[in-house]
Amino acid sequence: MTSDPDPSKTNVAPERPEYVVVIHGGAGTIRKDRMTEELEEKIRTALDAALLKGESVLKAGGSAMDAVSETIMILENSPYFNAGKGAVFTNAGTNELDASIMHGETLNAGAVGGVKTVKNPILAARAVLENSPHVMLSGEGADLFAKEQGLELVDQKYFYTEQRWKALQNILQKENVTTGDLLESPRADYKYGTVGCAVLDKDGNLVAGTSTGGMTNKRWGRIGDSPIIGAGTYANNKTCALSSTGHGEFFIRHAVAYNISARMEHGGADFQSAADAVINEELVKAGGSGGVIGVDHLGNVAMPFNTAGMYRGYLKSTGEKYIGMYKE
Amino acid sequence: MTSDPDPSKTNVAPERPEYVVVIHGGAGTIRKDRMTEELEEKIRTALDAALLKGESVLKAGGSAMDAVSETIMILENSPYFNAGKGAVFTNAGTNELDASIMHGETLNAGAVGGVKTVKNPILAARAVLENSPHVMLSGEGADLFAKEQGLELVDQKYFYTEQRWKALQNILQKENVTTGDLLESPRADYKYGTVGCAVLDKDGNLVAGTSTGGMTNKRWGRIGDSPIIGAGTYANNKTCALSSTGHGEFFIRHAVAYNISARMEHGGADFQSAADAVINEELVKAGGSGGVIGVDHLGNVAMPFNTAGMYRGYLKSTGEKYIGMYKE
Numbered sequence: 298m299t300s301d302p303d304p305s306k307t308n309v310a311p312e313r314p315e316y317v318v319v320i321h322g323g324a325g326t327i328r329k330d331r332m333t334e335e336l337e338e339k340i341r342t343a344l345d346a347a348l349l350k351g352e353s354v355l356k357a358g359g360s361a362m363d364a365v366s367e368t369i370m371i372l373e374n375s376p377y378f379n380a381g382k383g384a385v386f387t388n389a390g391t392n393e394l395d396a397s398i399m400h401g402e403t404l405n406a407g408a409v410g411g412v413k414t415v416k417n418p419i420l421a422a423r424a425v426l427e428n429s430p431h432v433m434l435s436g437e438g439a440d441l442f443a444k445e446q447g448l449e450l451v452d453q454k455y456f457y458t459e460q461r462w463k464a465l466q467n468i469l470q471k472e473n474v475t476t477g478d479l480l481e482s483p484r485a486d487y488k489y490g491t492v493g494c495a496v497l498d499k500d501g502n503l504v505a506g507t508s509t510g511g512m513t514n515k516r517w518g519r520i521g522d523s524p525i526i527g528a529g530t531y532a533n534n535k536t537c538a539l540s541s542t543g544h545g546e547f548f549i550r551h552a553v554a555y556n557i558s559a560r561m562e563h564g565g566a567d568f569q570s571a572a573d574a575v576i577n578e579e580l581v582k583a584g585g586s587g588g589v590i591g592v593d594h595l596g597n598v599a600m601p602f603n604t605a606g607m608y609r610g611y612l613k614s615t616g617e618k619y620i621g622m623y624k625e
Numbered sequence: 626m627t628s629d630p631d632p633s634k635t636n637v638a639p640e641r642p643e644y645v646v647v648i649h650g651g652a653g654t655i656r657k658d659r660m661t662e663e664l665e666e667k668i669r670t671a672l673d674a675a676l677l678k679g680e681s682v683l684k685a686g687g688s689a690m691d692a693v694s695e696t697i698m699i700l701e702n703s704p705y706f707n708a709g710k711g712a713v714f715t716n717a718g719t720n721e722l723d724a725s726i727m728h729g730e731t732l733n734a735g736a737v738g739g740v741k742t743v744k745n746p747i748l749a750a751r752a753v754l755e756n757s758p759h760v761m762l763s764g765e766g767a768d769l770f771a772k773e774q775g776l777e778l779v780d781q782k783y784f785y786t787e788q789r790w791k792a793l794q795n796i797l798q799k800e801n802v803t804t805g806d807l808l809e810s811p812r813a814d815y816k817y818g819t820v821g822c823a824v825l826d827k828d829g830n831l832v833a834g835t836s837t838g839g840m841t842n843k844r845w846g847r848i849g850d851s852p853i854i855g856a857g858t859y860a861n862n863k864t865c866a867l868s869s870t871g872h873g874e875f876f877i878r879h880a881v882a883y884n885i886s887a888r889m890e891h892g893g894a895d896f897q898s899a900a901d902a903v904i905n906e907e908l909v910k911a912g913g914s915g916g917v918i919g920v921d922h923l924g925n926v927a928m929p930f931n932t933a934g935m936y937r938g939y940l941k942s943t944g945e946k947y948i949g950m951y952k953e
Contacts, residue, residue: 399878404878404879404911405878406877406878410738410763410846410848411763411764429845430874431845431847431874432873432874432877432878433847433848433849433853433877434845434846434847434848435738435739435763435764435846435847435848436739436763436764436765436846437764437846438844438845438846438847439845439846441845442844442845516766516770517757517759517762517766517767517769517770518738518762518763518764518765518766518767519759519761519762519763519766520738520761520762520763521761525761525853525854525855526853526856526877526878526880527853527855527856527877527880527883528854528855531880545760546758546759546760549734549760549761549854549855550727550732550733550734550760550854551732552854552855552859552880552883552887555855555880555883555884555887556883556887559880559883559884559887559888559891560887560891563887563888563891563892563894564891564892566891583732
């Protein structure tokens, strides 16, 4: 396994690799001087396990849809990311989870917002895509749909981690919560622990998915970009597959994932330039922090972010592999 | 007041009008041979009242944000459209309302999904934009936010109309409801009664908003395109302001509103060509029915739809005015 610097920056695929898996585990103030070696190792191990899961699915002839679902499940089941087990807490002390997935051949998509009982929200999003006429389900209705689909349900306490609970208590104490305080933007040291995956498979299909617990201390049924097709997730076999992580409100307003695809489809931009223009120019100008990971129809990988760091990695059928955390 | 044919088809503004108001009251199988003269007159009168409200706000020096909000309130308060009073019923016999609004100068946006007690959901969307750090709130949390904002709340029975209740009963009886039946697409004679408005004001600001009751018989907390920024609503002073109406799932997957703007911004298309390409080519190819209304930064109006009809209209400070219902 190679490490930083990121070889994808200069990588142009001469011919399409058989498969590519790209992941993220969130962006934010991820800096080496704030990280313990132990935590860094645990996160790196989890990212590696996720990439290897995606690869094993694809090597066995699985589809991009299978690879994205199973890779994201690994990250949801890990307590180190803000998705599934380890999700952040809402102002009410609950966990409310969002996820989405999109298939680049059919442009079919599925998303759930604010589910509370689904162990793996990415599977609920996939069930919406595959077994409903809808794209987006929300709240208790989405939980009910997941139950009807036979997905594994868990008690809210399954999602509990001490670290996330303390994070909520810290905010509640510091802010002496009033509506006015809640109106503030996330603090400068905010970490967006959303997880996501984009895959190119041997059939040339592109699929992307995203899963998150949203923002610590969120209220009012707030929905971020993760379950919004075109903002948090987008896939189109003509262009690319993308998953976002960051300050969701900006990612919605700038339609970040579709924006990158549109610059390729309608503006003729290449993948890396389009992704850089949105993350490092358009979003920076607007004050929106975060990043995206993705793969294009030729197998090129892009992973731009405008924060101090982003948990990220990719591997290709060519043997090329990378895991990174910090800015180079 | 002129009537069909639609002069906007060939209208290119030589210089920007002081203001423009464009509205829709939904698209679908709206055909003259199925319409009574009485109903046609009532709908035409409501559309006219909405346009005149927008104009009066703008003539008095009001902003595009004020004009969009007040115009949409007229349509929400009318029982003839599927928004506010007159909203369709969910499978559970409730009314769950979605709305969104976006400002083209700041790209700030607000949306609510699945509110049950807010008389005018467009005002809740505007409050999210103006008085929260978020873009999208959902479910009971969104109702609570609206209450905290001092918006007018109503009992669910306020939204009741006999026509919409019968429509639900018809579907429930015909389909002898099972999950399998619910998985079917909307029937071919479906009408999308969503309402929307786009405005250009004297300062060159573009604002768009959308409000809906969603689909009759919807379940599982289904959210359509109306509260999704980039799908149901989008505004950008560099390009255009748009509101969508149609089969929401397709409008989300094709990011319809932002898609049109992106073809202008990144592809160099003019407004009418971009709007036509998305509604009459991309969506038709995908099987997605509906339309959009909007105004661009030069004051040009576009109102393409791929259904039999769309309730629509616009007026300009130049005196130009149009209301239409059917395909020409």
